[in-house]
Amino acid sequence: MPDDDSPGSAGEARSEELGDPLVELVDVNKHFGELHVLQDINLTVRRGEVLVVIGPSGSGKSTLCRAINRLETIDTGEIRIDGEALPEEGRALARLRSDVGMVFQAFNLFAHKTILENVTLGPTKVRREKSKAAKERALGLLDRVGVKNQAGKMPAQLSGGQQQRVAIARALAMQPKVMLFDEPTSALDPEMINEVLDVMVALAKEGMTMIVVTHEMGFARKAANRVVFMSDGQIVEEAHPEEFFTAPRSERAKDFLSKILTH
Amino acid sequence: MGDYLSQISTLFSEYDVLGAFWVNIQLTFWAAILSLILGTFLALMRISPIPSLRWAGTTYVNLVRNTPLTVIMTFMVLAVWTQLQISLADNFEQNFFRLAVVGLTVYHAAFVCESIRSGVNTVPLGQAEAARAIGLSFVPAARLVILPQAFRGAVAPLGNTLIALLKNSTVAAAASVTNETSSLMRNMIEFNSSEIYSIFFIFAIGYVILVIPIGLLTTSLSNRLAVRR
Numbered sequence: 398m399p400d401d402d403s404p405g406s407a408g409e410a411r412s413e414e415l416g417d418p419l420v421e422l423v424d425v426n427k428h429f430g431e432l433h434v435l436q437d438i439n440l441t442v443r444r445g446e447v448l449v450v451i452g453p454s455g456s457g458k459s460t461l462c463r464a465i466n467r468l469e470t471i472d473t474g475e476i477r478i479d480g481e482a483l484p485e486e487g488r489a490l491a492r493l494r495s496d497v498g499m500v501f502q503a504f505n506l507f508a509h510k511t512i513l514e515n516v517t518l519g520p521t522k523v524r525r526e527k528s529k530a531a532k533e534r535a536l537g538l539l540d541r542v543g544v545k546n547q548a549g550k551m552p553a554q555l556s557g558g559q560q561q562r563v564a565i566a567r568a569l570a571m572q573p574k575v576m577l578f579d580e581p582t583s584a585l586d587p588e589m590i591n592e593v594l595d596v597m598v599a600l601a602k603e604g605m606t607m608i609v610v611t612h613e614m615g616f617a618r619k620a621a622n623r624v625v626f627m628s629d630g631q632i633v634e635e636a637h638p639e640e641f642f643t644a645p646r647s648e649r650a651k652d653f654l655s656k657i658l659t660h
Numbered sequence: 661m662g663d664y665l666s667q668i669s670t671l672f673s674e675y676d677v678l679g680a681f682w683v684n685i686q687l688t689f690w691a692a693i694l695s696l697i698l699g700t701f702l703a704l705m706r707i708s709p710i711p712s713l714r715w716a717g718t719t720y721v722n723l724v725r726n727t728p729l730t731v732i733m734t735f736m737v738l739a740v741w742t743q744l745q746i747s748l749a750d751n752f753e754q755n756f757f758r759l760a761v762v763g764l765t766v767y768h769a770a771f772v773c774e775s776i777r778s779g780v781n782t783v784p785l786g787q788a789e790a791a792r793a794i795g796l797s798f799v800p801a802a803r804l805v806i807l808p809q810a811f812r813g814a815v816a817p818l819g820n821t822l823i824a825l826l827k828n829s830t831v832a833a834a835a836s837v838t839n840e841t842s843s844l845m846r847n848m849i850e851f852n853s854s855e856i857y858s859i860f861f862i863f864a865i866g867y868v869i870l871v872i873p874i875g876l877l878t879t880s881l882s883n884r885l886a887v888r889r
Contacts (some may be wrong), residue, residue, distance in 0.1 A: 468789055486709065488797055495795025505786035508887045509809050519794035522804060553888035564790075571794055 416444030425474035452627035498568030498576040506552035538566040558589030680844040687829040691764035699772025733834035736763040760832035779814025819878025
């Protein structure tokens with residue numbers, strides 16, 4: 398992996414190393430009643446790519462992210478993961494979801510289980526791993542995200558930043574092909590944002606395929622290969638992060654960036 | 661006062677009051693366990709992703725909840741036993757006891773279902789989404805993530821259902837269970853009508869003694885088991 402600190406060239410240099418298409422969205426449409434939240438979305442994320450999705454609230458970026466593991470259904474179009482179309486429901490869908498890690502804005506740790514149990518639940522119940530092996534791997538993952546010493550506690554006893562790092566470990570425990578992050582830092586107090594972003598940057602550097610809905614421009618600049626700007630259910634602009642933040646082409650992107658940059 | 665006390669002690673020696681309460685406790689015990697099982701299945705049906713199951717669960721609850729318990733109990737004896745000739749035990753008395761348990765179960769499962777569903781509503785949607793996101797399908801997600809939290813949130817309403825069940829167990833008289841409290845009370849009034857206040861007092865206090873601990877226990881359990889979020 399090349400050094401990402403040189404702005405501008407980072408995305409291009411990395412994009413050459415990207416593999417085959419891993420997540421593909423073809424002509425995806427979705428309505429919430431009258432509201433057309435996803436309009437003819439075409440998007441391909443390749444293996445090893447880090448994609449940041451940015452846009453004003455209500456632009457459909459969270460819906461897009463949630464549609465990829467079918468937490469939101471779509472009206473028309475197709476979503477493929479690793480060449481396989483998303484099944485409608487049942488076991489096939491569950492199996493496919495187990496390959497797609499998801500990190501939520503509100504963490505959603507299982508409130509009645511300890512931190513360690515949160516991480517081992519998927520491997521033992523979905524993957525049928527032996528509990529001892531799963532536990533060892535879980536402790537390794539908790540160590541990696543820096544909360545190993547909290548393993549015996551309940552989620553409510555941890556800070557937001559710690560809970561979100563556990564949520565990342567829980568998703569990683571399934572050894573996913575791709576990780577989805579739905580505004581992972583939006584519910585955090587400012588001082589906790591960086592501890593979560595650091596884990597995400599490290600993950601990106603290790604070559605994890607990531608789709609990240611976020612407003613964290615620092616993260617986008619540091620780790621993303623590509624930024625997708627969404628507005629009113631459409632993909633308005635796609636660009637390398639540096640290019641997007643310094644010289645956005647569309648009026649809507651300029652307008653949006655001017656609003657989030659003024660303070 | 662002394663009059664009443666001596667009346668009560670005479671009544672206790674003439675009739676098997678404790679035995680009658682014991683019958684109601686047993687009716688309640690079995691019906692509670694069975695209706696918890698049936699009610700959990702009904703609740704699962706009502707929250708399942710399959711529309712026909714949801715419809716069946718909803719129909720059961722609406723139908724049974726709106727049928728008077730006396731009707732269900734009479735139905736157990738007149739329809740299930742007399743007409744359909746379904747017998748649940750060779751022993752005559754045991755048969756009526758079991759029919760009454762089934763009637764109480766059928767009726768209370770609807771309320772248990774609704775209690776559990778109110779518990780499910782205390783579990784944030786994100787918990788189910790997180791469970792699905794790691795690859796758990798509906799039944800494992802329900803068993804491992806949703807129901808354990810839902811039951812903790814449903815302790816208080818389930819306690820109310822249990823209290824109602826205990827008192828409703830007296831309707832077993834309508835299913836020809838003749839040795840339980842309401843049948844005994846009627847007998848006692850018939851043969852000792854002059855001591856009606858004492859008789860009332862015995863049964864009222866008896867149920868108060870049984871019900872108050874259930875209320876206290878479920879309130880404290882409800883607080884202790886509450887999921888911290």
